[in-house]
Amino acid sequence: GAKVSAGYYDQTQSELNHSKAVMDEVWDAYPDRTQTELRCALAAFLFRGDDVFKPVSMLSGGERARLMLLKLMLSRDNLLLLDEPTNHLDIASCEALEDALSGYDGTLFIVSHDRYFINRMATRVLYLDRSGCRSYIGSYDDYINEFRRQEQQYVAPARAGKPASPKVSDYKRRKEQEGERRRLKGRIKRTEEDVTAAEDEIKAIHEQLSDEQTASDYSLIMQLTTQLDSKNTELECLMEEWEKLQSQLQMAEGSFDKNPESDD
Secondary structure, three states: OOOOOEEEEOOOOOOOOOOOEHHHHHHHHOOOOOHHHHHHHHHHOOOOHHHHHOEHHHOOHHHHHHHHHHHHHHOOOOEEEEEOOOOOOOHHHHHHHHHHHHOOOOEEEEEOOOHHHHHHHOOEEEEEEOOEEEEEEOOHHHHHHHHHHHHHHHHOHHHOOOOOOHHHHHHHHHHHHHHHHHHHHHHHHHHHHHHHHHHHHHHHHHHHHHOHHHHOOHHHHHHHHHHHHHHHHHHHHHHHHHHHHHHHHHHHHHHHHHOOOOOO
């Protein structure tokens, strides 16, 4: 439609300027954003500390993928076309991408072979074959269940399997919730480690600023002050991330506690 603004993630990463630093690559694309906004966005995609000053040419394939996805998320397009977005990404990067996409208000059209990622993100699955396209409402697991049910109706209606018992369904749901809780706890632990590291660096900068030799070096003072501002911004972003994860964990644990225990 006329109001649709589409953004496209190209897994070849051809749109990145390899001569720029990470921070400049993002800031030049979105000059209206403040440094704090961009540092928080970069931190959410795991670019922290001196990582934001690395040349794009020195980034790994996974880091370039994160940078491309970050720029796409900042675009404010209401339709995102993602071509294999989890290629090259490690577990932490995939989790960061999932969190970013979970807060996206527009429409996502994703092509991916990552079944776990699809299961986490999809609300509709499109199945294409020679006969055309079929649409399944729900996650990847919902698609698999419905696809099998339809195949059984056509191929062997007399042998159609019985639906899963409530006990089996409850067990599966609890296992999924346990996995989600473990994932959140792992991310909280890593974020707490990043907070500790940032606090140590801030303390070290303060100590250097308090040194008598530093007081007579104006250039060094300005350099350290810039580093301190950057680290304080990073710490603020990390604390916001920690609070968000803690809230998600509380909700996950509350949902887990409400589910009835399976009988022996």
